Amino acid sequence: MDRTRDLTMPGLIVGLGFCAIAGxxxxxxxxxxxxxxxxxxALAVVGLMVLxxxxxxxxxxxxxxxLGAYTVAILAKEFGITEFFISVPIAILVSATLGxxxxxxxxxxxxxxFAMLSLAFSMVLYGVLVKTxxxxxxxxxxxxxxxxxxxxxxxxxxxxxxxxxVLCFVGMGVAxxxxxxxxxxxxxxxxxxxxxxxxxxYLGFSVAxxxxxxxxMSAALAGLGGAMLSLTLGQVDPDSMVNWPVSGELVFxxxxxxxxxxxxxxxxxxxxxxxxxxxxxxxxxxxxxxVGGTLLLIIFFLPDGVWSLVRKLAPRKEA
Amino acid sequence: xxxxxxxxxxxxxAGGGTGRAMDLFITIVIDGLEFSSYLFIVSVGxxxxxxxxxxxxxxxxxxxxxxxxxxxxxxxxxSESGFSDISTFAMIPVATIGVGVVLGVILxxxxxxxxxxxxxxxxxxxxxxxxxxxxDILLLTFGVDPYFAYQPxxxxxxxxxxxxxxxxxxxxxxxxxxxxxxxxWFVLTQTKWGRLLTAVIYDREMATTMGVDVSMxxxxxxxxxxxxxxxxxxxxxxxxxxxxGFGIDVIVLxxxxxxxxxxxxxxxxxxGALAVxxxxxxxxxxxxxVELFVVFVVMAVVLVFRPEGLFAPAKARKI
Amino acid sequence: xxxxxxxxxxxxxxxxVAAKDINVTVAPHEIIGIIGANGAGKxxxxxxxxxxxKPSEGRILFEGDDITDLEPRTITRLGICxxxxxxxxxxxxxVFQNLLVAIGIAEGTxxxxxxxxxxxxxxxxxxxxxxxxQIDNYAHAVASTLPQGVRKLxxxxxxxxxxxxxxxxxxxxxxxxxxxxxxxxxxxxxxxKREQVTVLFVEHDMEIVARYVSRVLAFYxxxxxxxxxxxxxxxxxxxxxxxxxxxxxxxxxxAADEVVAGEASHA
Numbered sequence: 001m002d003r004t005r006d007l008t009m010p011g012l013i014v015g016l017g018f019c020a021i022a023g024x025x026x027x028x029x030x031x032x033x034x035x036x037x038x039x040x041x042a043l044a045v046v047g048l049m050v051l052x053x054x055x056x057x058x059x060x061x062x063x064x065x066x067l068g069a070y071t072v073a074i075l076a077k078e079f080g081i082t083e084f085f086i087s088v089p090i091a092i093l094v095s096a097t098l099g100x101x102x103x104x105x106x107x108x109x110x111x112x113x114f115a116m117l118s119l120a121f122s123m124v125l126y127g128v129l130v131k132t133x134x135x136x137x138x139x140x141x142x143x144x145x146x147x148x149x150x151x152x153x154x155x156x157x158x159x160x161x162x163x164x165x166v167l168c169f170v171g172m173g174v175a176x177x178x179x180x181x182x183x184x185x186x187x188x189x190x191x192x193x194x195x196x197x198x199x200x201x202y203l204g205f206s207v208a209x210x211x212x213x214x215x216x217m218s219a220a221l222a223g224l225g226g227a228m229l230s231l232t233l234g235q236v237d238p239d240s241m242v243n244w245p246v247s248g249e250l251v252f253x254x255x256x257x258x259x260x261x262x263x264x265x266x267x268x269x270x271x272x273x274x275x276x277x278x279x280x281x282x283x284x285x286x287x288x289x290x291v292g293g294t295l296l297l298i299i300f301f302l303p304d305g306v307w308s309l310v311r312k313l314a315p316r317k318e319a
Numbered sequence: 320x321x322x323x324x325x326x327x328x329x330x331x332x333a334g335g336g337t338g339r340a341m342d343l344f345i346t347i348v349i350d351g352l353e354f355s356s357y358l359f360i361v362s363v364g365x366x367x368x369x370x371x372x373x374x375x376x377x378x379x380x381x382x383x384x385x386x387x388x389x390x391x392x393x394x395x396x397x398s399e400s401g402f403s404d405i406s407t408f409a410m411i412p413v414a415t416i417g418v419g420v421v422l423g424v425i426l427x428x429x430x431x432x433x434x435x436x437x438x439x440x441x442x443x444x445x446x447x448x449x450x451x452x453x454x455d456i457l458l459l460t461f462g463v464d465p466y467f468a469y470q471p472x473x474x475x476x477x478x479x480x481x482x483x484x485x486x487x488x489x490x491x492x493x494x495x496x497x498x499x500x501x502x503x504w505f506v507l508t509q510t511k512w513g514r515l516l517t518a519v520i521y522d523r524e525m526a527t528t529m530g531v532d533v534s535m536x537x538x539x540x541x542x543x544x545x546x547x548x549x550x551x552x553x554x555x556x557x558x559x560x561x562x563x564g565f566g567i568d569v570i571v572l573x574x575x576x577x578x579x580x581x582x583x584x585x586x587x588x589x590x591g592a593l594a595v596x597x598x599x600x601x602x603x604x605x606x607x608x609v610e611l612f613v614v615f616v617v618m619a620v621v622l623v624f625r626p627e628g629l630f631a632p633a634k635a636r637k638i
Numbered sequence: 639x640x641x642x643x644x645x646x647x648x649x650x651x652x653x654x655v656a657a658k659d660i661n662v663t664v665a666p667h668e669i670i671g672i673i674g675a676n677g678a679g680k681x682x683x684x685x686x687x688x689x690x691x692k693p694s695e696g697r698i699l700f701e702g703d704d705i706t707d708l709e710p711r712t713i714t715r716l717g718i719c720x721x722x723x724x725x726x727x728x729x730x731x732x733v734f735q736n737l738l739v740a741i742g743i744a745e746g747t748x749x750x751x752x753x754x755x756x757x758x759x760x761x762x763x764x765x766x767x768x769x770x771x772q773i774d775n776y777a778h779a780v781a782s783t784l785p786q787g788v789r790k791l792x793x794x795x796x797x798x799x800x801x802x803x804x805x806x807x808x809x810x811x812x813x814x815x816x817x818x819x820x821x822x823x824x825x826x827x828x829x830x831k832r833e834q835v836t837v838l839f840v841e842h843d844m845e846i847v848a849r850y851v852s853r854v855l856a857f858y859x860x861x862x863x864x865x866x867x868x869x870x871x872x873x874x875x876x877x878x879x880x881x882x883x884x885x886x887x888x889x890x891x892x893a894a895d896e897v898v899a900g901e902a903s904h905a
Contacts, residue, residue, distance in 0.1 A: 057440045105623055112375060112439050113626050116578050120619040123571055127612025185742035186751040192739045195728040202688070202726070203743040204714040204800060205751070244571055248447055255444060285458050292451030299445050300433075 012175045012263055020168035024161055034277060036164045036232045038269040039171045041253060044225035045265035046178055047218030048254040054214055055194030056110065057254075059247050060118030061222045063125050064095040066242030068223030069230035070129070071095075073143045084146040084166065088227045095223020099216045107211040122247055129238040140237025143230050160232075167228055174221065175262040181217075182262070186210060222250075252295050258305020268306050345481030347600050353489050355596025356496035357555055361569060362576040363499065363588045364547030370520045370583025371540045373439060374431065377446040379548045379573060380566035381453035382422060386549030387556040387565055388461045390414035394468035394557065404474035411471070414553040419546025422453070427541040435537075450570075458563055465562035472557040492554060496592075499547070503585055516540065520583060575618040581628030590629055594621075639702060641666045641836050642687070642718075642804055647696035649682055649860075656682040658860040660696065664804075664836060669827075671847040671868070672840045673881055674857030680840045681723065683857070684806050687838075688720045689713045700804070715747075719802035723809045723840075725793035729782040733773060733792055736781055737764045740796040770829050771795045786813045787822050794826055798833070805830060807839035811846060819843060823850060844882060848872060856881050 023032045044065050051058055071091040075081040102121055109117055130137050145152065145159045148166065153159050181187045189210045192200050197207050230236045240246065249272075257268025275294060279287035302308060365379045393410040430449060434442050475487040507513035519526045519536050527533050552565070576595050580587025595614050602610040609616075621629065640663045647660035657679040664670065672680050685691040687698055689710040698706045705713055728736050741763055742755045768774035771791045776784060781792065790810060797805060810826060811819040827850050830837050838855075841847050847854060847868060854871035856864040858880040864871050871877055 057444075059443075109622075109626060112443070112582075113622065115440060115443065116574060117619060117622045119571065119574065120578075120615045120622065123615040124612040124619065127609070127615065130611055131608050181752070183754055183756070184752045185739075185746040185755050188735075188739050188742060188755045189751075191731060192728050195730055196726055199726040199728065199796070200739075200743070201709075201711045202714055202720065203740050203796065204711045205743045205747075206709075206711055210751075245567070251444065252447075285463070286455050288451040289455035292448040292455075295448035295451070296430075296445060299441060299448070 008179055008261055008263060009176060012172055012179070015263070016168045016172040016175075016266075020165045023164050023168070029157065029160075032161065032164050033232075034273050035270065036160070036167055037229065038273040039167050039266060040225050040228035040232055041250070041273070042225070042265040042269040043171060043174055043228065044222040044250055045253045045257060045269055046174060046262055047221030047225075048250055049257065049259055049262070049265055050178065050182070050190060050214050051218050052254055053190035053194065053259050054211060056114050056211070057251060058118040058218070059115040059244070059251065060120070060122030061218065061250050062242045062244065062246035063118070063122035064099060064219040064222035065226035065229070065246065065250065066122075066125060066129070066236075066238070067098060068092065068095050068226030069236045069241045070135070070226075071223070072146075072227045072230050073141065073236040074135070076144050077141060082144050082146050082152075083150065084148050084163075084231070087146065088224065088231075091227035092220050092224050095226075096216055096220035099219025100212075103212040103215040103219075107208045107215060119244060119247065122242060123244060126238050126242045126244075129242060136237070138238060140235055140240075142235045143233075145234065146231050163228075163231060167232075170224070170228070171266065174224070175266070178217075178221075179262045186213060190214070252291070255295065256298055256305055258302075258307035260304060260307035260311060264305060264307035264310075267310070271306060339482075342482040343604065346483050347597075347604050349480060349485065349490075350603070351593075351597040351600035352493050353596075354599055355592045356493045357551065358572060358576050358596055359496045359588060359592035360492070360499060360554065361548060361551030362573040362592060363503065363585060364544035364551075365573050366577045366580065366583055366585060366588045367503075367547070368541055368544040369577065370585075371516060372431070372435070372537050373442075373523075373583075374434075374446065375439070375443045375574070375577075375582070376544075377443060377570060378426060378449040378453060379446075379544070380570035381450055381457070382418060382545045382548030383552035383569055384454070384457055384566035385418045385422060386414055386552030387561045388457060388466065388552075389418050389549075390553035390556045391466035391468035391561045392461065394470055395466065398468075398470050404470040407468070407470040407474070411550075411553045415546055415550040418549040418553075419542055422549075423542035423545030424538070426545075427538050431537075431541070432534075450566075454566070463563055465560040466556075467560050468557050470557065486558070489558060495554065499550075500585075500589060507585065572614060575614050578628055579618055579621045581630035584628065584630035587628055587630035640664060640699075641701055642838075643697075643699040644683075644687070645697045645699070647683070647686060647693050647698065649679075649686060649691060650694045655860050657686070657693075660862055662855065662862070662865070664838070666803075666836055667834055668836055668853055669830075669851045670838045670853045670855060671851035672838060672855045672857065673842070673844070673847060673877075675881060678857035678881075679860040680857050681808060682860075684720060684808050684838075684840060687713075688718060688806060714800065714802070717800075717803040718806070719797040719800055719804070720806040721790070721794045721797045721808060721810060723812055725786075725789040727781045727789060727792050727796065730780065732778050732780055733768070733784070733788075734764055734777045736792060736796060737767055737799065740799040744800040767795050767799065772825055787818050790814065791822065791825065798829065798835075801833065802835060804836045804838070807837065809840050809842065811841065811843060819846060820849075844872060 019035060023035065027035075044061060048058060048061055068091040071094045072087045075087040075090060081087050106114060106117055106121075129135060135141065145156065146163065148162055153162070182190070189200060189205065193207055193210060200207050200210075226241060230241070233240075253265065253268050253272045256272055257264035276287065276291060279290040283290065298305065361383055364382070365376060368374055368376050368379070390411050393414055394407045397407050397410050398404070426449065430445065431442075434445055472486055472488040475491065477484050477486050478490075479485070507517060515526070515531055516536065518529070519531060519533060523533060572595065576588060576591035578591070579594055580589070580591030594617055598613050598617050599610065602613045606613075642662070642664040644660050644662040647657060648655070649657040660679075660683060672683065674680050682691065686693050689705070689708050689712070693706060696706075697704055700713075700716060700718060705716065705718075708716075728739065731739070738755055738760065741760060742751075746753055765774065765777075768777055771794070773788050773791050773795070776788050781789065784792065790813075794807065794810065807826070811822055814822055823846055851868055854864065854866060854868050855862055856871060856874070856877045858876075863876045863880060864874045866874065872882065
């Protein structure tokens with residue numbers, strides 16, 4: 001049993017709080033932009049991490065990611081709703097609802113079949129969006145920057161900063177909530193289910209229900225992440241939000257981060273974003289090579305992700 | 320570049336009358352057969368590799384793309400050297416074998432060999448990483464400009480069937496697919512080597528204890544699978560412009576074919592290819608809005624009712 | 639009232655008859671040994687009682703209630719638990735964590751499963767269980783590193799966490815060396831007797847059976863061929879022919895003789 005004082009909570013609060021303050025004060029705009037995108041993605045990855053701990057990998061979470069993104073976008077475009085605290089919760093609700101419905105089906109699958117079915121579901125949405133003229137098909141459309149409790153600045157840079165700070169706090173809240181969840185009975189049933197489903201059933205718990213709950217959670221988180229991303233980028237389109245390489249990217253960051261802690265996805269996501277941005281800038285025809293190579297290196301040499309390095313730097317003492 | 324476009328699946332035909340209806344029916348059937356044949360050729364290698372080695376190889380898309388680029392390039396060079404259009408056909412097997420052997424051997428010996436003991440899903444991730452790497456190497460090798468290598472298609476004339484002018488070249492693909500199916504069936508059921516392969520598919524451990532050199536079987540299977548994937552790309556190359564992004568859509572379509580038919584089953588690949596091909600052809604003509612995602616709906620439906628696919632090899636019970 | 643009843647239980651897999659016309663009535667607090675050659679139907683019986691397999695025919699009653707069609711997890715919650723021939727534990731977790739999960743599940747269903755896993759006296763409860771099964775010095779060992787015997791004790795301990803009224807043990811001493819079998823069973827039986835649990839256990843070692851049970855059920859080819867106290871059952875001619883084998887020596891207390899507990903020459 002882990003007898004050390006659990007530093008995750010204070011660590012997250014301090015870490016993300018620092019990021020928020022630094023973003024407003026001294027960080028350059030380009031870095032704030034990178035952090036915003038990274039943290040948005042990290043929200044989705046937290047959900048995938050919970051599934052991964054349960055032994056399940058989804059190759060189709062771009063479904064909820066994109067759904068969250070498009071929900072916010074459509075609310076703005078068709079209904080004129082740009083208030084953050086209305087459109088984002090709706091996006092979460094929509095994603096969670098779809099996750100709830102699909103969850104009944106997908107919770108019976110494991111391993112490669114879980115992955116393939118989730119891929120199929122996401123590609124259905126992709127196909128629908130590409131064919132929908134009203135939503136701009138492959139070009140997508142723009143998303144106006146949001147207002148926060150009715151307030152919006154004239155200066156786009158200020159709006160970006162506000163979004164960033166809000167995202168930091170949302171991230172903090174999500175991470176703390178998931179961290180607490182992992183300490184509950186249901187939360188412990190991640191590793192337990194992965195290790196021995198039959199045993200869990202024979203101890204008296206419904207594995208299908210446990211997986212269903214986790215799936216809905218991950219759908220909601222992906223929806224939240226996607227919503228944040230669309231607001232950050234200011235636009236949505238199927239290829240950057242729903243197509244299968246997006247799901248692949250989310251899985252990649254999950255593996256890169258490692259399953260060790262809710263803080264891991266934030267770190268892993270930033271690293272990925274930095275790699276991707278700079279690889280693309282310096283070697284525009286080889287950035288995929290670098291990303292792919294990094295994934296292979298992680299799989300072979302750091303199977304527990306970047307977080308396992310962090311763990312090594314700060315060794316925990318057993319009581 | 321979506322090869323379905325390259326296949327010029329004819330758009331909806333206007334007009335009424337039984338003559339027209341018959342024409343429409345014939346058109347859909349032939350479109351479907353053309354598309355199914357193409358899918359079968361591309362996917363049978365994927366399912367063969369999965370059946371024997373239990374690896375779902377995302378990099379299969381690379382064999383396809385490299386096959387297409389190599390064929391297009393070689394045809395261009397050959398044609399410019401003054402040879403006749405019909406003789407450019409010879410470049411297709413050259414590209415197929417070259418790509419299949421070189422890429423197949425490299426991938427199997429350097430990467431896959433070290434991964435056989437690992438989780439199926441992790442292997443998929445590794446092949447996804449490989450896909451990214453090989454995509455970029457492809458770009459670096461062949462550049463970003465599209466290749467047009469229409470000579471083989473021009474060499475064979477066109478005929479009118481069902482009121483539509485069709486390229487004979489594309490019709491030959493149906494013959495090619497049937498030929499490959501027959502050869503595979505023959506080799507797998509009637510030859511010693513084929514039965515060895517079937518033994519490994521059903522029980523790797525047992526085959527090893529009976530003295531089968533599983534390592535060699537894996538290598539040969541992988542190369543054959545790679546060649547089949549390359550052939551799919553090489554053969555379709557003359558009908559489209561081969562440009563960056565060539566393999567991306569095909570990968571998920573192959574997954575759909577393989578999953579629907581049952582992973583590891585070659586008769587399954589036939590059925591899966593027919594299912595996907597016919598569904599797509601019908602959609603293109605009758606319900607264009609669903610054209611892109613109808614395939615994945617079929618995939619999802621099959622997975623829900625027959626999680627192992629339609630023809631999966633039987634598996635032993637767990638407890 | 640009988641705590642467990644099997645009425646006309648049968649199970650077929652296509653043409654293969656794994657169990658046929660099984661009728662058993664178990665009184666509370668009985669300790670029953672289930673013997674028989676491999677494939678005789680013992681594990682099929684256990685799997686049916688615990689809900690893992692649905693019988694092709696017949697009913698199972700627990701304290702008068704029909705539990706035939708229920709899922710394993712429901713049957714567990716009603717009060718029937720089991721351990722496994724190959725110990726089913728959470729391999730990547732420590733012994734302590736394994737029991738935490740078991741206790742967490744026992745105490746948390748539905749909304750309660752969102753409550754903290756470790757609260758108030760949970761850790762004391764774990765230590766208590768560990769001590770009673772005498773595996774407390776393995777508390778922080780990862781389950782995959784455990785010796786076979788300790789893993790089996792963990793498996794049984796996890797099954798006991800929910801304070802079941804009936805416990806089915808599937809070959810609790812299989813894979814354990816001859817010297818350690820009795821130690822293991824002594825620990826287990828001590829706990830079970832104190833908890834007043836009704837016990838059915840599948841066992842191949844006749845010495846173990848003779849020592850601990852008050853009643854023997856002998857299986858052969860899917861049917862029960864003998865249902866009697868051990869001193870009768872172990873000399874019953876049918877049992878001798880189809881289960882034990884003709885030659886079989888008892889181990890005297892303290893003597894170092896090898897126990898020759900034979901299996902049937904009939905498979």
